[in-house]
Amino acid sequence: MKYxxxxxxxxxxxxxxxxxxRDAVMAGHDEFQRLTRESGELLDTHALGGPSTAAVVxxxxxxxxxxxxxxxxxxxxxxxxxxxxxxxxxxxxELAAMIPDSRHNATEVWPVMFSAGVDV
Amino acid sequence: xxxEVEGLLRELAPQVxxxxxxxxxQFDACEDAVQEALLAAATQWPVEGVPDNPRAWLxxxxxxxxxxxxxxxxxRRRREEAVxxxxxxxxxxxxxxxxxxxxxxxxxxxxxxxxQVALTVRAVGGLTTAQVARAFxxxxxxxxxxxxxxKAKIKAAGGRFSAPPVGAERVERLRAVLHVLYLIFxxxxxxTAGEQLVRGELTGEAVRLxxxxxxxxxxxxxxxxxxxxxxxxxxxxxxRSRPDGSLVPLAEQDRxxxxxxxxxxxxxxxxxxxxxxxxxxxxxxxxxxxVHAEAPSAAETDWAEIAGLYALLAQMAPNPMVTLNHxxxxxxxxxxxxxxxxxxxxxxxxRVSEHHRVAAVxxxxxEMAGDVVGAKEAYLAAARLTLSMxxxxxxxxxxxxxx
Numbered sequence: 274m275k276y277x278x279x280x281x282x283x284x285x286x287x288x289x290x291x292x293x294x295r296d297a298v299m300a301g302h303d304e305f306q307r308l309t310r311e312s313g314e315l316l317d318t319h320a321l322g323g324p325s326t327a328a329v330v331x332x333x334x335x336x337x338x339x340x341x342x343x344x345x346x347x348x349x350x351x352x353x354x355x356x357x358x359x360x361x362x363x364x365x366x367e368l369a370a371m372i373p374d375s376r377h378n379a380t381e382v383w384p385v386m387f388s389a390g391v392d393v
Numbered sequence: 394x395x396x397e398v399e400g401l402l403r404e405l406a407p408q409v410x411x412x413x414x415x416x417x418x419q420f421d422a423c424e425d426a427v428q429e430a431l432l433a434a435a436t437q438w439p440v441e442g443v444p445d446n447p448r449a450w451l452x453x454x455x456x457x458x459x460x461x462x463x464x465x466x467x468x469r470r471r472r473e474e475a476v477x478x479x480x481x482x483x484x485x486x487x488x489x490x491x492x493x494x495x496x497x498x499x500x501x502x503x504x505x506x507x508x509q510v511a512l513t514v515r516a517v518g519g520l521t522t523a524q525v526a527r528a529f530x531x532x533x534x535x536x537x538x539x540x541x542x543x544k545a546k547i548k549a550a551g552g553r554f555s556a557p558p559v560g561a562e563r564v565e566r567l568r569a570v571l572h573v574l575y576l577i578f579x580x581x582x583x584x585t586a587g588e589q590l591v592r593g594e595l596t597g598e599a600v601r602l603x604x605x606x607x608x609x610x611x612x613x614x615x616x617x618x619x620x621x622x623x624x625x626x627x628x629x630x631x632x633r634s635r636p637d638g639s640l641v642p643l644a645e646q647d648r649x650x651x652x653x654x655x656x657x658x659x660x661x662x663x664x665x666x667x668x669x670x671x672x673x674x675x676x677x678x679x680x681x682x683x684v685h686a687e688a689p690s691a692a693e694t695d696w697a698e699i700a701g702l703y704a705l706l707a708q709m710a711p712n713p714m715v716t717l718n719h720x721x722x723x724x725x726x727x728x729x730x731x732x733x734x735x736x737x738x739x740x741x742x743x744r745v746s747e748h749h750r751v752a753a754v755x756x757x758x759x760e761m762a763g764d765v766v767g768a769k770e771a772y773l774a775a776a777r778l779t780l781s782m783x784x785x786x787x788x789x790x791x792x793x794x795x796x
Contacts, residue, residue: 274780275530313539316532358531360507386780388530 406519614670
């Protein structure tokens with residue numbers, strides 16, 4: 274069963290960490306990827322640009338309207354995600370707890386209902 | 394690849410693997426070598442023809458691959474010489490016990506069910522890693538990693554290719570094997586319509602492997618029961634979804650689309666098992682499927698018989714899904730209120746209180762009882778909980794039909 278582990282970031286929290294803590298988060302991701310690649314659970318992972326790099330597209334009367342910034346202005350935003358293939362929901366939650374950001378912010382766990390792509 | 398070659402390779406895979414393991418030990422390395430030998434055969438045989446002794450051909454190629462593998466490892470140089478010294482004769486050992494030995498090994502308790510399934514399909518079923526990956530909708534590299542990790546786990550746990558266990562351990566391990574075969578079947582059967590093409594081969598694979606186990610253990614009622622359950626379930630396959638992929642519930646299925654030959658074989662198997670062997674849960678589930686299969690129309694279903702069989706199953710192997718199906722049968726016999734009363738037992742069960750099937754069954758029974766508002770609410774709740782697109786479509790449709 275595939276699960277999307279969505280890492281939520283809060284700029285204030287992130288800026289409030291010491292350099293060492295931030296480095297530990299980064300190193301933690303390397304280790305987490307190594308472990309889940311070895312276990313055959315990691316499908317892919319992407320980190321996203323910050324909210325100020327995002328844009329919102331709406332199509333009205335057939336015309337696209339583009340506005341800068343995220344869809345909803347919130348303190349927490351999606352910073353990146355891991356797509357995992359896990360034995361169970363329990364295992365997905367266990368993996369989410371291993372993501373270093375979960376110690377400072379939060380990780381959302383969503384089951385995947387449908388997949389398509391070149392590799393599946 | 395021709396289906397003839399493919400069928401032959403699937404059949405030979407466990408025999409070749411067993412021959413290599415017997416000669417060289419090292420289940421994990423041999424399993425990789427067999428994969429490569431099968432891939433070589435799959436590309437060469439359709440072009441050059443099938444060799445006179447295909448099994449010996451595969452054993453030879455597999456042994457060479459092992460030697461290649463070990464050549465890179467100088468400490469094993471002597472081993473490699475031993476490989477070449479070993480004359481590749483076609484030892485006609487009993488291929489029967491080998492298949493069972495391999496199944497027992499692949500269903501080692503050190504592995505999770507999902508790993509047991511993947512390894513069984515590849516090592517015993519002879520599917521390539523690419524096929525296994527496609528069937529389980531993950532990238533090939535992910536599946537390859539999962540399989541090699543599974544083999545490493547078996548090795549670390551001291552699992553070896555030796556005579557199948559005896560006594561209580563054997564009973565326990567056979568139960569695990571049957572469960573894995575059941576999971577393989579289910580994985581293929583519950584695939585959504587869009588995925589049917591690639592995953593459908595899993596149901597065929599599960600039936601083929603279960604037939605093989607049945608040949609080895611003809612007196613085992615649960616093996617017969619599982620095979621009957623698969624055949625009876627598969628027989629309804631053509632009627633369970635429309636061309637657009639939407640689901641057709643059992644009561645609305647066009648029974649002329651059911652496969653009569655599959656039903657006949659399944660009914661015969663389960664009837665014989667019930668009257669000659671020790672009773673078990675797979676036989677009871679197959680018996681329930683047989684009662685459905687033998688009803689000329691949904692209206693003529695013998696629900697009293699089905700309710701009795703579910704009561705028996707609930708005693709033998711109680712679980713929330715059995716309670717759920719039992720409630721439906723009870724509702725059909727004694728009315729929806731009786732079924733809803735049974736469902737109430739599941740309300741406090743954390744394992745399923747949030748399960749979409751509980752809400753879907755409740756919706757169905759409320760609809761039977763004439764509670765339109767309650768039924769609509771329950772259908773919508775079930776639609777919110779399900780992770781299956783066709784099922785969600787069906788549930789939303791049911792809710793919309795209730796004005």
